[in-house]
Amino acid sequence: MVIENDVLRLEVSEAGGEIASLIYKKKDLEVMWQGDEKHWKGKNPTLFPIVGNTYSKDYKIDGKTYAMKNHGLIRYAILKCVKKSDDEITMELKSNEETKSQYPFDFTYQIKYKLMNDRVIITYQITNDSSRIMPFTFGLHPGFNVRHYDTGILRFACPEEATQIHIHDGVREEKVSFDHWNLSHEMIAKEQTIVYKNLKSPYVDLIMDEYKIRMTIDGFPFLALWSSDPDADFLCIEPWYGHGDFEKVDVPFEKREGMMSLSPNKSFMTSYWFEVYE
Incomplete structure (x- = not known):
């Protein structure tokens, strides 16, 4: 499924309901990582009902043990297009026997993509x-x-006094100050995943030679930054509400940090946007 305007051409896949391609038409350049066998086959999955995984790779609900793959259900599912117009696509997954064997709840999950000038909402x-x-x-x-x-920069909207969660050599938290950092494969490789919490910036700018990307992170308690290895030419900018287990924890599934509770027949809504500019 494709939507486009004068600035962007967006293609959405049924696999995971993900963005398959986003072309910046002014320069005919692909904005999104396309995935490959050497570095990371993923592109831009959404993470539900868990970010990462539990330490043991399984969990219990009502005394029964369940297990999901890393980052939950959606990235492995096929979503259906339930609405399409010239500038908008809505993809949907309803729970089924396969999802309930991993996560014992009925749910409806929708992703809506909308183009507005140089912005994807x-x-x-x-x-x-x-x-x-x-x-x-x-x-x-x-x-x-x-x-x-070597010339890329990630610039935060305002100076930060944040907490970085180190997970590569024992879990520890550190107070850090910055307003930007130069892209560095070595830094990301050392940390495995850079995880911040308590950021103040409503958005970040990924500044590159060809163009810039501004992405909102407002309202998300955690921000992770990740790339797969030292010669992978992509950066994942990952706002999270919660996170997987960084170490062994002895708490119920629903009591882990960042877990939310949704009452029957109620809906949770959230959104983000990013725009391409020069």
Whole structure:
């Protein structure tokens, strides 16, 4: 499914309901990482009902053990297009026997993509179709092409006094100050994933030679930054509501940090946007 305007051409795939391609038409350049076997086959999955995974790779609900793959259900599912216009696409997944064997709740999950000039607006709606409270968390994982890492900059909207969660050599938290950092494969490789919490910036700018990307992160408690290895030319900018287990924790699934509870017949909505500019 494709929508486009004078600035952008957006293609959405049924696989995961993901962006398959985003072309910046002024320069005929692909904005989104396209995935490959060597570095990372993913592109821009959404993460529900868990970000990452539990430490043991399984969890219990009502005394029964369940397990999901890393980052939950949506990235492995086929979503259907339920609405399309010239500038908008809505993709949907309803729970089924396969999802309930991994996550025992009925739900309706929708992703809506809308183009507005140089901006892509992405809205998520998750509805609890079960008769009981549904625990979940949610995150984003968009991967952007970076053609010249040595000159790229990630600039935050305002100076930050944040907390970085180090997870590569024992879990620890550190107070850090910055307003930008130069893209560095070595820094990301050392940390495995750079995770911040308590950021103040409503958005970040990924500044590159060809163009810039401004992406909103407002309202998300955590921000992760990741690339797969030292010669992978992409950066994932990942706002999260929660996170997987960085270490072994002895708490119920619904009590993990960042987990939310959705009452029966209620919906959770969130959104973010990014725009391409020069």
